[in-house]
Amino acid sequence: MPIISVMNQKGGVGKTTTAINLSAALASQRRILLVDLDPQANASSGLGIEKPSLTAYDVIIGECSARQAISKTSIENLYVLPASSDLAGAALELDATSENLKLLSKALLAVRPNYDFIIVDSPPSIGALTLNSLAAADYLLLPLQTEYYALEGIAGMMDTVERIKASINKDLEVIGILLTMFDTRTKLSQEVEENVRKHFDELVFWSVIPRNVRLAEAPSYGQSIFEYAATSQGAAAYRRLAEEVLQRVSKA
Numbered sequence: 001m002p003i004i005s006v007m008n009q010k011g012g013v014g015k016t017t018t019a020i021n022l023s024a025a026l027a028s029q030r031r032i033l034l035v036d037l038d039p040q041a042n043a044s045s046g047l048g049i050e051k052p053s054l055t056a057y058d059v060i061i062g063e064c065s066a067r068q069a070i071s072k073t074s075i076e077n078l079y080v081l082p083a084s085s086d087l088a089g090a091a092l093e094l095d096a097t098s099e100n101l102k103l104l105s106k107a108l109l110a111v112r113p114n115y116d117f118i119i120v121d122s123p124p125s126i127g128a129l130t131l132n133s134l135a136a137a138d139y140l141l142l143p144l145q146t147e148y149y150a151l152e153g154i155a156g157m158m159d160t161v162e163r164i165k166a167s168i169n170k171d172l173e174v175i176g177i178l179l180t181m182f183d184t185r186t187k188l189s190q191e192v193e194e195n196v197r198k199h200f201d202e203l204v205f206w207s208v209i210p211r212n213v214r215l216a217e218a219p220s221y222g223q224s225i226f227e228y229a230a231t232s233q234g235a236a237a238y239r240r241l242a243e244e245v246l247q248r249v250s251k252a
Helices: 015-026 056-060 087-093 100-108 128-136 150-167 187-203 213-221 233-251
Strands: 003-006 032-036 078-081 117-121 139-145 173-182 204-210
Touching: 003 015, 003 128, 015 032, 015 117, 015 139, 015 173, 015 213, 015 233, 056 087, 056 100, 087 128, 100 128, 128 150, 139 150, 150 173, 150 187, 173 187, 173 233, 187 204, 204 233, 213 233
Parallel strands: 003 117, 003 139, 032 078, 032 117, 139 173, 173 204
Antiparallel strands: none
């Protein structure tokens, strides 16, 4: 029952798109819980969960249990612990004490046996919510946009991982770096891929997520790519990623 945190300190890299569609792809074979820990709540709305009565905020502050706040999605075997903008307040209210950084981990204890995987969509910054996600996680998945500053950004994230391992979660491991928004028409995307694979070798997933219009459109309909455009290149890419994640976890 691994917990995988999907995280990047930089926004706009396909983090939430990956959290949604990896969860949906895995749900074809496993029972999945997607935890939306981002105050923007895009993972929730991207799966058709609008204005839930109970959210991750209520769970974090102890107003309800995770089980009470979990919503079923239109996808069989995929459930969501939704977010709301209230989480922004939680991020400010919680100080970085070790007790506060374990709130998510403790909240998920009771429901963890009910799922084969828990995927956490973390905020695009290092704060109390992201630290809660990393403290709870067994694995970290790092989406990386194929752009000029990619290597610089990933180096910063790797430093963050080492600090987390040294302080609040010694068992945290990077399950892989995922190249996103890959444009086969540009030399830049190809150069970034070559450099990232050179520096991080087998840590980089062979699955690459293309720049795909259907992937960008699907959330506005409250659907995963598999509901919106099941035969698209984006859907095929996330199916391959799900298989690769399953393989890596089974070997761990």
